[in-house]
Amino acid sequence: MKRRDFLRNAGLGLAGLAARPYVHGPWFQGRASRETDIVIFGGGAGGLCAGIQAARQGAEVVVLEPSPWVGGMLTAAGVSALDGNKYGAGGGLVHEFREALADHYGSIDALFTGWISLYCYEPHVGHGILKEMIAPLDTLTVLRGVEATGYERVGPRERRIRVTEADPAYGPPVCTDADQTITCSVFVDATEYGDGLKLAGIPYRLGRESQAQTGEEAAPETPDKEMQDLTYAATLVKQPGAEALPVSALDREHFDFFQCSTKLDCPNPDEKLLGHTVHSWERFITYAELPNNKVLLNWPHHANDFPSPVAMFEDRYYRRRHLAAAKQHTMQFVRYMQTELGHSEWQLATDEYPTADNLPPIPYIRESRRLVNDHVMKQSDVVPDGDNPRAPVIEDSIAVGDYFLDHHHSKHHLPPDCRLDEDFPDNEPFQVSPNVFFPENGDDSFLVGEKSIAVTHIVNGCTRLQPVVMLMGQAIGAIAAHAVSDGSAPADVPVPRVQESLLDAGCQLYIMYDVPTGHDLFRPVQNLALQGVLRADDPTRLHPDQPMPAEWAVKWATRAGMPDAVTTNETTDSLTQEDVSGRLAEALPMDYGSSSISRGAFVTALNSLTQ
Incomplete structure (x- = not known):
C-alpha cells in the first residue's frame, strides 16, 4: 500500500498533513493494518533525522514518538545547548538546524550565550524548526503519543509492528483491540531507552563492561550495572x-x-x-x-x-x-x-513546554540499552595513537564526533572511600562505522540508533551527544532508504553509496573544522580522506590560504599514488611551482612561479587527479 492510501484510509488526507505535519492522539481509525517502507520507533534527535533523510531519498516513513514533542534531547528533554561537533564538524542536518537557529536569533554568534556551548537556544524555538523541516516531506508521517508494543517477523524482510497509545507517565502501555499494525521492510529502534531492542529480542547490554570483555584499560576489572545518570x-x-x-x-x-x-x-x-x-x-x-x-x-x-x-x-x-x-x-x-x-x-519558564508542570516532556537519558555485536566501538576507536590529532581513521565512516568522554555519575561526588572513580583518557575527533547499527542475530530488517548503538559504556560518553546522534541518525536514514530501493537488507547496502548520499547532504565523514559543508574544498577534502590520502596523523584544520608545507605535499602525493609528483627534498619549506612535476603541476589552477602554492590549491589539484 502506498503512503497516499495509508493516509486516506487512516482518515488523514494529504491536505490535512500539510497543515498539520504530524498527528497526536487517537489515530486508530479506518483499517486495522497499514504498510510503509520504514518504521522508526522514536522521534528524538536520531530518529527524526533518520526519518528526514530517508524521506528526502524517497522512502515512505512512519515515525512513532511516545511523547508530545519530536526532537528528543534537542527539544523535548530541554537540553538546548549543542555539545560538540563545532564549526565544520557539524554538517548535514546538524548544519541545517544550526543555520535555522542563527536565522531565528539573527546570527550564529547570537547562539553563544552560555559558556558550555557555542549553540544555545530556547527549546520551543528548536521544536518549531524541526516541525518546519518535517513539513515539506509528504512521504514522512510522524505520529505522536504512540509506541511500538509488538514486533513480528512475517517474511524475509517484512516486519509487523503493533502500535499502541503511549502512557504519558512512562508506564507500560495498555494494549487493546483498537491497536493497529504497520508492516514495513525496515525497522529502526531510535528510542531513548532502547525499548525496540528488547521488543525484537535483540541482544543488548546494560551497565559497564570489564577490562577482560573489551580490552579497555579504563574499564573496571569486573562488569557491573553502573550507568550514567x-x-x-x-x-x-x-x-x-x-x-x-x-x-x-x-x-x-x-x-x-x-x-x-x-x-x-x-x-x-x-x-x-x-x-x-x-x-x-x-x-x-x-x-x-x-x-x-x-x-x-x-x-x-x-x-x-x-x-x-x-x-x-x-x-x-x-x-x-x-x-x-x-x-x-x-x-x-x-x-x-x-x-x-x-x-x-x-x-x-511557562512558555516553553506543552506540560502542566512546565518541565520538559521527557528526561535527558544519557545511556540506555546498548546493542551487542562483534563490532562494538571501544576506547581505542576514539582515542588517538601517540601524538596524532585524531582517532584512528576508518574507511567506512558514516558520521563523526569530537566531544570528550563525558560521564555523569552522582557517585563521582561521594566521599573518596565510596566514590565511583572513572579515569578516562583524552579522546579526539573520531569516526563512526555503520557496523554499530546492525544486530547479528539474523534479523536483516533491524537498525538501532540514538544511545543504543554498539558502543561500550566508556565510548557512550562521546557518542551520546546531540550532534553525533543526529549525524548517525541521518546515516541510518540513508542506509534504510537505499535498502528499500534495492530490496536488500540494510547491512548489505554498499557503504560507498551511503557515503555519497551523506556527502551530497553535506555531512562530514572526516573532520576538518575550517572546511565545512558549502566550502569549495568540502568535497575534495572528504574525497581525499575516503581514499586514504588524509589520515589520522593529519591536522584537523587545513588553513586553505596558507602556504602548503612541502612535508605534507610529499606525504599526500605518495599516499595518492604519485610519489614522484613532488620533487623537493626540503620538507621544512613551503611548496613552490618548481617542486611539483607532471600531471600534478598541470592540475594546479595557475603557475605560481617562485611563490608558495596554497594548501587549498594543492588539495584541489590532488583531488582532481584521484577521481
Whole structure:
C-alpha cells in the first residue's frame, strides 16, 4: 500500500498533513493494518533525522514518538545547548538546524550565550524548526503519543509492528483491540531507552563492561550495572522580584544534598573531598545561559542529575515511579536555588513546554540499552595513537564526533572511600562505522540508533551527544532508504553509496573544522580522506590560504599514488611551482612561479587527479 492510501484510509488526507505535519492522539481509525517502507520507533534527535533523510531519498516513513514533542534531547528533554561537533564538524542536518537557529536569533554568534556551548537556544524555538523541516516531506508521517508494543517477523524482510497509545507517565502501555499494525521492510529502534531492542529480542547490554570483555584499560576489572545518570532538565527565566516556590519539610530534608553545587552554600569546599570544582554563582548561572534571559538547568555537581538504575529500563512500572522521583528532585533543586541560595528571581519558564508542570516532556537519558555485536566501538576507536590529532581513521565512516568522554555519575561526588572513580583518557575527533547499527542475530530488517548503538559504556560518553546522534541518525536514514530501493537488507547496502548520499547532504565523514559543508574544498577534502590520502596523523584544520608545507605535499602525493609528483627534498619549506612535476603541476589552477602554492590549491589539484 502506498503512503497516499495509508493516509486516506487512516482518515488523514494529504491536505490535512500539510497543515498539520504530524498527528497526536487517537489515530486508530479506518483499517486495522497499514504498510510503509520504514518504521522508526522514536522521534528524538536520531530518529527524526533518520526519518528526514530517508524521506528526502524517497522512502515512505512512519515515525512513532511516545511523547508530545519530536526532537528528543534537542527539544523535548530541554537540553538546548549543542555539545560538540563545532564549526565544520557539524554538517548535514546538524548544519541545517544550526543555520535555522542563527536565522531565528539573527546570527550564529547570537547562539553563544552560555559558556558550555557555542549553540544555545530556547527549546520551543528548536521544536518549531524541526516541525518546519518535517513539513515539506509528504512521504514522512510522524505520529505522536504512540509506541511500538509488538514486533513480528512475517517474511524475509517484512516486519509487523503493533502500535499502541503511549502512557504519558512512562508506564507500560495498555494494549487493546483498537491497536493497529504497520508492516514495513525496515525497522529502526531510535528510542531513548532502547525499548525496540528488547521488543525484537535483540541482544543488548546494560551497565559497564570489564577490562577482560573489551580490552579497555579504563574499564573496571569486573562488569557491573553502573550507568550514567539521567537528568530532568528545566528551563528557567529571570523574573526580578518573583517569589520563591513554597518549600515543604520533605524538600528541606534534601537540601543538604545540594550543598557545594556552588560556592554560595559550601561549608567545606575541599575539591579533593568533593570530587569536583566548586564554581561561583555567576559561573553556575551562565553555564548554559539561553537567549531571552533564560537558562538551561543541567548542572553536573550536586544538582539535578539523578541515578539511572537498570530496573528503570527493564520494568516500566518502576520507570514511571523513578522518573516521577527525578522530577521531584529537579524541583527540589529549583526551590533550593530560590531559597537557600537566595535567587528567587529564577523561575520555571511557562512558555516553553506543552506540560502542566512546565518541565520538559521527557528526561535527558544519557545511556540506555546498548546493542551487542562483534563490532562494538571501544576506547581505542576514539582515542588517538601517540601524538596524532585524531582517532584512528576508518574507511567506512558514516558520521563523526569530537566531544570528550563525558560521564555523569552522582557517585563521582561521594566521599573518596565510596566514590565511583572513572579515569578516562583524552579522546579526539573520531569516526563512526555503520557496523554499530546492525544486530547479528539474523534479523536483516533491524537498525538501532540514538544511545543504543554498539558502543561500550566508556565510548557512550562521546557518542551520546546531540550532534553525533543526529549525524548517525541521518546515516541510518540513508542506509534504510537505499535498502528499500534495492530490496536488500540494510547491512548489505554498499557503504560507498551511503557515503555519497551523506556527502551530497553535506555531512562530514572526516573532520576538518575550517572546511565545512558549502566550502569549495568540502568535497575534495572528504574525497581525499575516503581514499586514504588524509589520515589520522593529519591536522584537523587545513588553513586553505596558507602556504602548503612541502612535508605534507610529499606525504599526500605518495599516499595518492604519485610519489614522484613532488620533487623537493626540503620538507621544512613551503611548496613552490618548481617542486611539483607532471600531471600534478598541470592540475594546479595557475603557475605560481617562485611563490608558495596554497594548501587549498594543492588539495584541489590532488583531488582532481584521484577521481
